[in-house]
Amino acid sequence: MSLEQLFNPKSIAVVGASAKKGKVGNIVLRQVKESRAEVYPINPKEPKIEGLKCYRSVTEIEKQIDLAVISLPAPLVLGAIKECASVEVRNAIVIAGGFKETGERGKRAEKQILKTKGKMRILGPNTLGIYFPGNKIDTLFLPPDRMQRPKEGKIAFISQSGAIAATLMDRLALYGIGISAFVGLGNKLDINENECIDYFANDQKTKAICVYLESFKDAKGFGERCKKISPKKPIVVIKAGRTERGKRAASLHTGSLAGSDQVVDGAFKQCGVIRAKTPNELIDLGRALAYTLPPKGRRVAIIGNAGGFCVTCCDLIESHGILRVANLSSRTKSELKKVVLPFASVENPIDLTASAVDRMYKDTLDILVESKEVDCILCGTSPQPPGLTEKLPEVVGRYADRLPIIAYLVGGREAIERIRSFEKLGVAAYPEPESAVKTLEAVWQWAENTRT
Amino acid sequence: MSLEQLFNPKSIAVVGASAKKGKVGNIVLRQVKESRAEVYPINPKEPKIEGLKCYRSVTEIEKQIDLAVISLPAPLVLGAIKECASVEVRNAIVIAGGFKETGERGKRAEKQILKTKGKMRILGPNTLGIYFPGNKIDTLFLPPDRMQRPKEGKIAFISQSGAIAATLMDRLALYGIGISAFVGLGNKLDINENECIDYFANDQKTKAICVYLESFKDAKGFGERCKKISPKKPIVVIKAGRTERGKRAASLHTGSLAGSDQVVDGAFKQCGVIRAKTPNELIDLGRALAYTLPPKGRRVAIIGNAGGFCVTCCDLIESHGILRVANLSSRTKSELKKVVLPFASVENPIDLTASAVDRMYKDTLDILVESKEVDCILCGTSPQPPGLTEKLPEVVGRYADRLPIIAYLVGGREAIERIRSFEKLGVAAYPEPESAVKTLEAVWQWAENTRT
Structure with a gap:
């Protein structure tokens, strides 16, 4: 079954909806109320929550439910799943932790859920939820004053870790960076990274897929689909070296870590x-890959209005050895001389100096585009x-x-x-030259992959 | 002559003071007006600027002038220097660029200034100026809405590049990081990095010295004083690999760069x-060195409330091989078990989980301090x-x-x-684990240097 009705539900039940501000069941309800879906709070004790008629159970709702967000503590989850399955709820998001990650008992509880769920699809348990800014589906249980939401954009972000996801989305919001979607995988009882990657491979709004993983559900399947998808849509992945803490602590001392990490590489x-x-790199690379034209070659032009940073970029590029600082012809340099200040430098790096005005960036870009001597621009x-x-961003963005x-x-x-x-x-922009250089290298790497 | 009267002047003349908002001569005047010094605007055309009586020339002022800030274009600087020298102004800051950095003619102009200046000391030309938050001396020609000022703190920051300095101070202000002083060296016609380092070595407010250099005025003298000073007061330096752009561009292709860079290393x-x-690293390292206790050994405890970041820190530390993730004894781990959540991890990294509350950080730190099994803490x-x-910062800061x-x-x-x-x-704090790990390593490195 496609994940369409999970990610774009027409009807949402919040099982464990709460009238109490700050409670998970209240935060989730307030968030999903903002969507276009019909929303049904479920709580046997309240007649109304947040202005919506409250139901004692999902079984009382007479409409088809596309998504049930289960905001109940772990011991109550199985009961809720049973009820949802009995009325053929299509999808459920199980927020509660306290399952497989806590040991044997939790594993058994997960198995029981799997047995009980029927055809229903489950995201989680132990998940931060999903966030699709385009259709305002937001089941995240962190209030917006704690975690700002990124706006709509072109990156799909899939994460096995809720905490990593929350901090990164908060940072994306600070820098005004948008996402097409966020999916928190949690314990991956049912829905896993592979299905999600398939979904976003076909999603028109998504231009790059960013994934934080601690374990593969099916490594072979992961590799196969990435091989197919990545030439068309870039995929950036963090694979945190280890799944269980004990294993990790041991491997740190035996060195087995380095080995397995090379395999992943x-x-x-x-x-x-x-x-x-x-x-941070996950999203830094993802958005450069989502927006930036693929470079045809390795030649970089560095433009800036601060000499020291121009030098820093030069150092970074040359020391990494992936791209190179382009050699400009005498003709191009003399063209540049005409449009910059007398004391500016037209060697590459092109240092327009602290006295630069917007127009000098424009004229410099005109000449560089015309010259055909550079394949990409690092613009500081x-x-x-x-x-x-x-x-200035508008002036530069035009190119x-x-x-x-x-x-x-x-x-x-x-x-x-x-x-x-x-x-x-x-235009992907970064708060320091280091990230800008790394991402330009990644964009070149991806372009190179798609060529070969 | 000591730099005391340059850095803490009792009387300041602004030569080229302007009534026009946005002009360098206006910005500087407005900034120095805020200091405790007596301030004299110099402009032959105006009777009064910014509410202060205006003088036609420094020669008209009857008091001793400790500092003249010369806010005039390059061709007018020599004349101003002559006048200042004639009335024994003690120090001058020459803001204008357009000297040695632009070629032969500029070099000659600098020589003439040197010949003319007499006993007067000169900072610059081509300098951003100085900023001493403690005594509110601020000759920076960038208006505060363009470049926020850092508050008073413990880092002395010396920079040969004005642009690097401006961006870094702006960033310091964003993160609320203070400095004891900033000195922009500019072309180093007279005052150079060595004298400044000597000054801050003896400055009680300064706990670490951060220097951005593009060239050494006297490399041997630099090395000698650093050797003496650095065991007592850490010195962090960026040496931008090359001085002249042409030389740099050439060296990028001949590989001589890497060689000379190793010499500097x-x-x-x-x-x-x-x-x-x-x-960014310059200031990141500087403030950690200014504030942080020197670690006695390499054993790090990692504490956090986001598993993914705990793992990231672990990866970073172990892969650099400078510090190591401490092994905690069973006794310590069982102590920790008592104060954290049942599903938290007390292996090191200590992941308090997203459900952590302030008290768990406190209790964990109590136990770690008591254990004597760790030499330093990375607290995420x-x-x-x-x-x-x-x-939380207060809870953690107490340790x-x-x-x-x-x-x-x-x-x-x-x-x-x-x-x-x-x-x-x-407590030095960073917006991502990468910088935190790097700086902890630098602090250890410095502690190690002072031991051997």
């Missing part, structure tokens, strides 16, 4: 998966000098469909604002 | 200098789950004088706020 390369090492701006205006451009904006509050502006224009 | 190690690779928090309160603690806070706006809270308590 090799497998990812074979199936075209871009590997991220840390949580320090918003502190007064010469650049808030229109993003002609050459791959990655931007970085260094500094404090204003830098964050400018990153948000670049994001709006679909 | 070796020299820094010999004189106990901690080397930073990127601008994801502020998204509702269990932790805004008091910072018993064990070295580095914190990281992941997420969006609230994470930034919590970083600010940790900062207030003198």
